[in-house]
Amino acid sequence: MSAAHTALPRRRLGPTGLLVPEICFGGGPLAGMPAAFGYDVPAERAVETVRHVLRSPAPFLDTAAGYNGGEGERRVGRALAEAGGLPAGAVLSTKVDRDGATGDYSAAQVRRSLEGSLERLGVDRVQLLYLHDPEHITFEEAMAPDGPVRELARIRDEGLAAHIGVAGGPVGLMARYVATGTFEVLLTHNRWTLVDRSADQLIDAARAAGLAVVNAAPFGGGILAKGGAAHGRYAYREADAVVLDRVRRIEAACDHHGVPLAAAALQFSTRDPRIAATVVGVTRPERVADTLRLARWPIPDELWMSLEGLAAPASHWQH
Template sequence: MSPEPALPRRPLGGTGLAVTSLCVGGGPLGSMPQNFGYEVPAERGVDTVRHVLDSPINFLDTSASYSDGDSERRIGAALAETGGPPEGFVLSTKVDRDTATGDFSGDQVRRSAEASLRRLGLDQVPLLYLHDPEHISFEAAMAPGGPVQALFELRDEGIAQHVGVAGGPVGLLARFLREAPFEALITHNRWTLVDRSAEDLLDDAVQRGVGVVNGAPFGGGILAKGTSTVTKYAYRSADAEILRRVREMEQACQRYSVPLAAAALQFSLRDPRITSTIVGISRPERVAETLRLAQHSIPEQLWAELMPLAAAPKHWQW
């Protein structure tokens, strides 16, 4: 078997962190069948992290809320075996609301971060995001003593080296970037072959010196497995127009003998505004497979056919 290709490391905005163009997403690691449609046994999740740590990828992203903390527990178990993250490895996690009560106060942000560190077995993380702030109002998020203030205090105290915001609605994320000095951004499901909602958000982030990380380039699976296997986009039933567009993309890729997944992944990788692209991985062998997809040769003629196949804006996530 040929060795896995080396991945160059890029500066993540102005953080000083250098990360690979691929970032492994920890959502599936802890088993989230409601999102991904399958269970992940604990040992398989831990073994997947082992493979990530041994790979050219130096960036792993998770969250306190993924499978009620099991993603972080499995990452922590693998890190315990190696004595901690390798030199230069960047691990990011996210502070979350209390999913039982909806509490997303400043105190909850602290509780979330402290619990994450316990599960990961770490004293600090390189990067900590405010996760899914769309669950409360912007005013509540930005209020004195609220979650945004608490997040920046955690950075000032050394619990996190850098802080970012990660969420869905692009207008809301743009507002956070305008009103607070976040250093990194995760947008998900909104910059893919079929959905281009995040166009202006990407431009705005780059102009502000914010590091951009793009999540869910496969739209939850449909742009990796195709419409015969997956009929959801962003974990919800895809409308007929999205399905039609993806089928046309599948047909175009077949004509050039290119996996749809390779095109979907490289659509994000080739965008100079995006520092790193998150791919959720739940099996050890998927690490090498993802690296191969990232390296798969794609002719310019195929890109010329794929780019106009994005759905119309009224079908985007926004």
């Protein structure tokens, strides 16, 4: 039996009690967002990819209301409908988003966002619901008694979401949300990778506060899977010369040990005991099995020692 079809051990997702595989498949690229990812994904191919995820040893999907105006959730919903609903043992997370046209991120918008998600996904509740990209409003606005965080907690209290989390970028701001005691899961992205270690202290803080940590975008948007020559963008924008140089040096170290760059980038996250699951975007059905093979690729300790000093300087991290 190949590594791609071997059952993955489940990890406890912190206080949620959910048992999840170490790999979670992300729905951002599947939504068809060329402005963010540099390419489009046809709807039928995306749905077929979701079918493969649901049948894989890692049936864990993450999407969001804001991915291409809800198109990401619609594509996931099509696959779920064909499967007769979420299969036993599968885990689905989505995210409430601000209004893409007006920027509204009020409590009412959180409620509308959830209602749209439930309709598009074809479910009556979700297992895990994140507050998505709260950096677009102030922390004070988010935490107001009549604000979006309180509404998210109310949604959990009503049973429409079993568990809630916060998913965003800036590590200082995310640390403030972690410290509120409201959330069960932190999702950080592009900030704990082979080249960017911005989220190190944030991850420690989340674990100390009892939250589960989900780490997204271990490939930095593609450069740590395809290499600097093939993909010059990190975290959805052009990578600077220092980051590109470090990626090339990381590539060379991997080549020396006969290890695919993508395997090292993925396992940098999955081997971290603080991280419950790692979110990887895929855009083709065959990439599901490919990702699971990368997660099991043998990597010698000597390579990890070589890679330790190759991260970009802190001045070139996302923060």
